[in-house]
Amino acid sequence: MNVLITGASAGFGEALTKRLIAKGHRVIGCARRLDKLNALAEELGELFLPVVMDVSDTASIPQIIVDLPDDFKQIDVLVNNAGLALGAEPAQESNLDDWMRMVDTNVKGVMALTHAVLPAMVARDSGYIINIGSIAGSWPYYGGNVYGGTKAFVKQFSLNLRADLIGTQIRVTNLEPGNVAGTEFSNIRYHGDNDKAAKVYDGFKSMTGDDIGDILLWLIESPTHINVNRLEVMPVAQTYNGLTIAKQDD
Ligand code: NDP
Ligand code: 8X3
Numbered sequence: 654m655n656v657l658i659t660g661a662s663a664g665f666g667e668a669l670t671k672r673l674i675a676k677g678h679r680v681i682g683c684a685r686r687l688d689k690l691n692a693l694a695e696e697l698g699e700l701f702l703p704v705v706m707d708v709s710d711t712a713s714i715p716q717i718i719v720d721l722p723d724d725f726k727q728i729d730v731l732v733n734n735a736g737l738a739l740g741a742e743p744a745q746e747s748n749l750d751d752w753m754r755m756v757d758t759n760v761k762g763v764m765a766l767t768h769a770v771l772p773a774m775v776a777r778d779s780g781y782i783i784n785i786g787s788i789a790g791s792w793p794y795y796g797g798n799v800y801g802g803t804k805a806f807v808k809q810f811s812l813n814l815r816a817d818l819i820g821t822q823i824r825v826t827n828l829e830p831g832n833v834a835g836t837e838f839s840n841i842r843y844h845g846d847n848d849k850a851a852k853v854y855d856g857f858k859s860m861t862g863d864d865i866g867d868i869l870l871w872l873i874e875s876p877t878h879i880n881v882n883r884l885e886v887m888p889v890a891q892t893y894n895g896l897t898i899a900k901q902d903d
Contacts, residue, residue, distance in 0.1 A: 656873065657681040657728045659708050659766060660735030662689035664836030665785065668866025669732065673873070674700050681725050683708070683717075684735065708735045708762025709754070718769045730781045730873055731770045733763045736803075738789075738842040741796035752799040759803035763810065771814075771823075778822050783872060784811045786829040788885060792893065804829075812882065824880045826872055831887030834859035857890035 656673055660666040661682030670680045674697045682690055683706035690703035702725050706717055718728075736759040739751035763784060774780030789797045790804030811827035818825065832854070839850035865886075872881060 654678045654729045654873075655681065655725055655727055656730040656732060657683065657766075657770065658732040658734055659683045659706065659762065661693070662686050664838065664862050665830075665833075665865045665869065666732070666734045667693065668862040669734075669869045670701065671697070672866050672870045674698075676870075679725055681721065681728070708766060709757035711757075711761050711765035714765040715769045727777075728770050728773065728780070730783065731766060732783045732785070732869065733766055733807075734783075734785045735762055736785060738800040738838065739844070741842060743796060744798040747798060755799050755803050759800075760806050763807055767810075767814070774823050775818075775821060779877075780822075781824045781826075781873065782811075782814065783826045783828060783869065786811070786827040786883075788829055788831040788887065790827075790829060791885070794894075808883065815880065815882065822877065824877070826881045827883045828865075828868065828872070829883060829885040830860065830865055831885075831891045832859045833865055834861060836862045857888065859888045859890070860886065 656678055658666045658670055658680060661670045661680065662684035666682070666684070670682050670693065673680050677700070679700050679702070680697075681702045681704055682693060683704045684690055685705065685707050687703070687705050690705070694701050694703045702722070704717060704721075707713070737755065739755055740747055767782060771780075771782070784807050786807045787801070787804040789801035790806075790808040793801060808827050808829065811825050814825045834854035839853045840847055843849040868884070868886060872884070875881065
């Protein structure tokens with residue numbers, strides 16, 4: 654099987670890459686950092702194809718897909734994983750550039766990859782698109798503003814794809830993780846403030862990138878007559894909170 658993973662250079666994407674290669678699948682590993690991809694290529698061998706890609710540079714995507722070498726040209730599974738949160742301030746204190754970068758990466762990147770890859774899947778009547786959403790796409794929280802908005806888009810886009818793909822054998826899943834420690838996610842969200850990032854995972858047992866890698870591998874290996882529409886996963890330590898009321902003193 655050939656699996657194209659965006660954001661293969663770290664976190665969930667790297668964890669899934671290693672699992673797939675261990676099972677003998679080919680991985681087209683896409684990300685911006687060539688040094689990270691090259692290190693993986695050295696470790697994983699010729700089943701791994703490193704591809705420099707900035708998913709937010711949407712105009713560049715179709716040609717990158719066309720230029721894939723013959724052995725990697727057929728994309729059986731597309732994992733739209735590249736994404737980021739930038740900032741956790743309330744909307745009124747947020748940075749507009751951060752907001753735009755989240756939309757460019759999390760929304761436009763997913764659109765561009767899907768648009769470039771889906772027609773060939775339809776022509777073959779087989780394929781699987783897994784989008785990495787988030788609990789932030791369903792559950793509002795303080796500081797989630799645009800990040801949650803982008804993941805709500807990813808969720809609804811995934812469900813709408815399935816609606817369009819009626820009568821085909823193509824599967825689409827939106828995987829919606831909660832708190833996951835040990836990836837670069839919070840370091841990036843807090844703009845390199847690694848102490849602040851570490852505090853997000855302090856004092857409880859979170860999930861790990863390996864846990865998400867295992868879940869993604871399970872999805873990919875699941876029977877082809879089953880479509881997991883949405884899959885929300887959280888650490889047991891995490892759960893829903895009540896709605897909030899700002900009380901007044903009078
Ligand atoms: P990481 O920050 O560890 O990894 C993100 C990956 O995306 C990196 O490989 C990075 O590579 C790549 N990436 C970022 N921007 C771009 C871009 N413009 N073009 C191409 N690649 C890009 O994050 P996680 O593994 O934790 O997160 C992966 C996904 O899961 C994201 O979509 C995130 O929103 C989502 N998620 C994360 C959760 C968490 O708690 N960790 C929970 C729920 C969802 P490079 O920098 O080399 O380009
Ligand atoms: C990442 C999980 O809770 O930080 O999508 O939004 S959360």
